[in-house]
Amino acid sequence: MKTLSRLALARLVAHHLPKEGFVNLGIGAPTHVADFLPADTSVMLHSENGILNVGPKPQEDQQDWDLINAGKMPVTLATGGSFFDSSLAFAMMRGGHIDIAILGAFQVSQTGDLANWSTGDAGGAPPAIGGAIDLAVGAKTIWVMMEHTTREGMPRIVSQCTLPPTAVGVVARIFTSVAIIDVTPDGLVVDALLDGVSIDEVAALTDAKLACAPLMKRFRADGAIAER
Amino acid sequence: MRNVVVEDAHAAVRGLSDGDTVMVGGFGGAGLPRRIIKAVLDLNVRELTVISNNAGAGGEDLSLWFGARIVRKIVCSYPRSADVFAQQYRAGTVELELVPQGTLVERIRAGGAGLGGFLTPVGVGTVFEKGKQKIHLKGRDYLLEEPLHAQFSFLKGRQADPLGNVNYNKTARNHSAVMATAGATVAIEVDQLVHAGEMDPEGIVTPCIFVDRVFLSRSS
Numbered sequence: 313m314k315t316l317s318r319l320a321l322a323r324l325v326a327h328h329l330p331k332e333g334f335v336n337l338g339i340g341a342p343t344h345v346a347d348f349l350p351a352d353t354s355v356m357l358h359s360e361n362g363i364l365n366v367g368p369k370p371q372e373d374q375q376d377w378d379l380i381n382a383g384k385m386p387v388t389l390a391t392g393g394s395f396f397d398s399s400l401a402f403a404m405m406r407g408g409h410i411d412i413a414i415l416g417a418f419q420v421s422q423t424g425d426l427a428n429w430s431t432g433d434a435g436g437a438p439p440a441i442g443g444a445i446d447l448a449v450g451a452k453t454i455w456v457m458m459e460h461t462t463r464e465g466m467p468r469i470v471s472q473c474t475l476p477p478t479a480v481g482v483v484a485r486i487f488t489s490v491a492i493i494d495v496t497p498d499g500l501v502v503d504a505l506l507d508g509v510s511i512d513e514v515a516a517l518t519d520a521k522l523a524c525a526p527l528m529k530r531f532r533a534d535g536a537i538a539e540r
Numbered sequence: 541m542r543n544v545v546v547e548d549a550h551a552a553v554r555g556l557s558d559g560d561t562v563m564v565g566g567f568g569g570a571g572l573p574r575r576i577i578k579a580v581l582d583l584n585v586r587e588l589t590v591i592s593n594n595a596g597a598g599g600e601d602l603s604l605w606f607g608a609r610i611v612r613k614i615v616c617s618y619p620r621s622a623d624v625f626a627q628q629y630r631a632g633t634v635e636l637e638l639v640p641q642g643t644l645v646e647r648i649r650a651g652g653a654g655l656g657g658f659l660t661p662v663g664v665g666t667v668f669e670k671g672k673q674k675i676h677l678k679g680r681d682y683l684l685e686e687p688l689h690a691q692f693s694f695l696k697g698r699q700a701d702p703l704g705n706v707n708y709n710k711t712a713r714n715h716s717a718v719m720a721t722a723g724a725t726v727a728i729e730v731d732q733l734v735h736a737g738e739m740d741p742e743g744i745v746t747p748c749i750f751v752d753r754v755f756l757s758r759s760s
Contacts, residue, residue, distance in 0.1 A: 354597050361568075361570070361714050362711050377570060378571070378712040379570075380568060383569070384568035384569070384570075395708075396713070397714065397716070397718055399645045399646065399648075399649050406661075426626035436629065437626060438595075438622070440617070440620045440638070441618065441638055442640075443641040444619040445640040445663065445666070446643070447640075448639060450642075469642075476666065476667050479666070480665035
């Protein structure tokens with residue numbers, strides 16, 4: 313089955329953002345969404361380590377290691393941006409001031425439970441939680457972007473998370489490598505599918521019941537929305 | 541006139557003792573008090589409890605303290621890429637208290653602000669509930685989180701004046717501005733010392749009342 317590349321998925325998510333608002337991009341795959349925001353966007357990106365209005369990546373010779381994002385990579389400050397301490401950064405997150413947080417995930421349940429933190433492993437690797445949990449609880453809207461299945465082909469969208477949850481009942485929308493799926497009070501509803509992929513194929517890779525939106529859309533393999 | 545300038549990093553860490561709790565500023569490499577971290581190694585202290593966002597990443601950071609085996613416990617949100625810490629964690633020689641980052645900084649804020657704790661919805665329904673009092677208030681569940689204090693806060697600033705007023709550089713501010721309120725002794729290494737009155741009063745992030753020692757980072 314065809315799937316979106318990581319960058320195409322980032323383009324797809326960026327395309328769905330509103331024209332303005334305060335958005336936090338989680339570390340890992342969501343960070344790439346910043347590279348696909350339209351030039352005229354009024355979206356302001358927030359970073360948990362104390363930035364509002366994160367700008368694009370700097371040229372290599374302009375890197376400033378006192379100006380980094382949550383993934384600890386150099387960024388710039390966009391016009392009108394500001395710096396603040398971590399307490400204020402998390403007040404913005406927990407206090408409901410962030411419109412949309414885009415997070416990676418290991419699993420999402422059909423009721424919007426999110427499992428996206430490294431709980432350590434049997435080999436003794438230490439667990440790590442960071443700020444994802446504060447975003448998951450506090451942002452107004454949580455979007456998840458992830459591969460539709462694990463590397464072993466197991467579903468990541470499940471009836472009930474088998475991994476320890478980060479937060480319960482918080483995810484509104486899931487962007488995967490093959491589909492856009494909304495978490496609704498009536499269950500999971502497929503809003504759009506990748507071109508050339510059937511709903512049956514997606515359902516076979518999903519461990520929860522899927523319904524189709526009345527006007528289900530299609531998106532292209534580069535993450536752009538197909539013209540109909 | 542008040543003057544909290546000390547000569548170097550060794551003077552800044554004087555008095556740190558076995559078993560002390562220490563807050564260390566920084567998010568990744570930004571805002572790490574590197575001179576202070578090195579100077580602590582010369583004190584031969586042991587059994588420290590460290591409160592910091594990360595647990596070192598193999599450079600001139602908290603990895604040095606884990607390497608020297610002077611840390612008994614770390615209170616931390618994101619100990620990733622922290623190989624030296626991870627080895628000792630696996631061996632069971634270092635204790636980890638994992639705290640969601642927003643809860644970590646708010647516990648420090650509560651400590652510095654004289655509060656007995658606070659209620660947060662973060663962690664409800666997860667393993668972070670464990671051992672905590674759950675309180676139901678106006679239709680929502682919260683966890684009672686307790687304040688954090690330390691004998692020392694070790695921080696990195698951009699500028700300081702002799703009174704001890706401090707500002708920070710960009711994202712190097714992170715946890716430091718709050719840690720400056722919660723340590724009994726607060727020592728800050730800075731890139732620049734300026735005369736009293738030179739800093740814009742509106743731009744002083746940590747007012748001098750919180751600061752006990754400052755020194756010019758380059759001088760040590």
